[in-house]
Amino acid sequence: MAAKVVVGLLVAIAVAVIAGAIALWPSEQSVDIPLPFQTTGGGAVTTEAGTVTSQSIGSCGSPDAGRPFSGNPTPPVNDSYECQRSIVDITTGDDAGKRTVLEIAPGPGQPDLRTGEGIRLVKQTDPAGAVQYSFNDYSRGLPLSIIVAVFAVVICVVARWRGFRALVGLVIAFAVLVVFMLPALLDGAPAIPVALVAGAIILYAVLYLAHGVNLRTSSALLGTLTSMGLAAALSYVAIRMTHLTGLSEEQNTEVQTYITHVSITGLLLAGFIIGSLGVLNDVTITQASAAFELASVDKTASRREIFGAAMRVGRDHIASTVYTLVLAYAGGALPLLLLFSVAGRSFQDVLTGDAVAIEIVRSSVGGVALALSVPLTTAIAVLLARPITSSRTPSSPRQAKPTRSRGSGRHSA
Template identity: 30%
Template sequence: MKKIFLITFILIFLGTSAFAAGETSLVKAQIISLKETVSGQMKEQLVKVRVLEGIYINEEIDIKYIPVEYSESNFELRKGMNVFISVNTNDDKLQANIMNISREDHLKTLAIIFIIAVTIFGRFTGIFSVTALGISGFIILKFMIPMILKGENPVIVSVACSILIILISFIFVSGFSKKSFASILGTAGGTIIAGILALIFTDLCVITGLADEDTTLLVTQMGITMDYRGLYFSGVLIGTIGVVMDVGMSITSFIFELKNTSPCIGFFKLMRSGLIVGKDIIATMVNTLVLAYAGSSIPLLLLFYKSTTPVNQIISMEIVSAEIIRSLCGSIGLILTIPLTSFIASVMAEKE
């Protein structure tokens, strides 16, 4: 089992790295010295960097960097920091511009801390959970996104990938058992309900899928054309899966554990107990789902708070309506997962 886990884990991350890697005009460099000057009200930084990769590796280049206030280019550079630079030659002299901060090393460290924490406290279940997470990312990166980019229907692709993610995740965590099968059915049912509602209200509210600035970037700068409404639907579905899976497994585990400790308990009592636990879950999980969406939209909420535009007009803006549909459809799918999972798990536990 350990060998299978290690091989799977290595393949997942090798595949993900291969997907992420590709030709780029940017190269990584390290800041070896930095001097700050002020010209009028403009702050400049004279930076010397050493190139860490590519054909100019180990070359040292002087760069004048001007932070752009209130933008993504307002970096606080420090000696020893890694950055991405664009390099070109002019009269046989190397010139470069700082394009971005290299953040992947810090993010890898954070990911390692996450994996260690899950492994320590979750043991084998935690290890399998991380593996399932890696496979989910692999499915999204290697299958879902490429198929959508090839022009396949985003709705069909996202539904198929969502069901595949649910199957693999529960099988990795609980193995081939009645408990995992009940969780799979309940979670898939809740996710499908959320998806159907998202499709209906995306159509009723005439959501184009182009209000998001990331989607606009695909159109304006990369020239990618696809079914953007379907792409928005895919985001709703993938965003719903995580919370719905959590609820499905929690309800199923409780019902099967209750049956193990009290073998004489019948179907109706199991079902009722599952619904009672589900009520407690609903309050926190719905808040989690809605607050997660709201938290990612704080700047937008501040903008509307300061706006004098009437509330009905604000709600009718696509960027707001799309987030409302996303959060409410996910929440409804979550709520309906509870009775559905309770029923399926109670039936299977009773038979067992």
């Protein structure tokens, strides 16, 4: 009966999620490119690859600065100032095979280019129609590919087929965020339903792919879905109570300025919900596995005994995961905390400010949902791992069972 109830609930939730995805599916609307991401002509920024072939400190002001050319750049007209001069071979696009020179004045935040480095160049067109190149960023395609490949190989070697399925689930999770969640939020859909639908799709895919379609995974999934709903409710209440705006973060300010129909509070809510999925998934699958393993090891253990043993495991997991949750957010906010430490502001003002308060609320909401997910998931898993009809009841006490021994005459209860 417990299995039928859990499976029935998961099927009903899946149907509701599909209906929600259909209702919230983003329309094919066109959104203007925000000003900071436009070229001088108002279009999307395009980049080309380049390789630094020469770098020196010298006089700047060459007429060829940023222009594609062949051969050597034209010397500057005068020696008014010095800067870093980098000659770059353009390797992609219409000007592939040509060169350009980048003149970068030294200062904080300016790139320090070196010969042989790969970079990305922003390609724009000035009012006269001439092509102009400028430094955009370092080229990280190859090193990032190597790092991701090492990560995937290690996961697959250690976890084998299950690790590969987990990677497939990770790809699906990113696809859900890019194809559904972000466009839906951009379309002006309410943040909480969008985040709940996206989170549910991710959980169904990730859990069943990585851990298989079975009652153990189903108990963890139901516990995670319930905890995610609780995290959404807690996030909404916490943001309303603390009046968080999110405008302390530069990205949120740009969103409010250039994409005015998107709610910053909604983005915060969606971020809280999606951010809680990883840690909730970790805890719930551990609790479900612990309950099922305990039930299989001791066939005579009652549901109460299995629940108590699994909860002892869960309490240790909660303690360690809360540290992980808080320290992860603190690590991401280190630059901000460093600036506050030299700003001369009181400790209370720093903690109650919007930027730090967001991380405090995020950690607290995640911690509450995490703590409550442990007994909830454990109870569901125990009911599935030890059906009512097979558990030991007070009217049938555990009997002593003789252990076979070779002439020792010993017995164990």
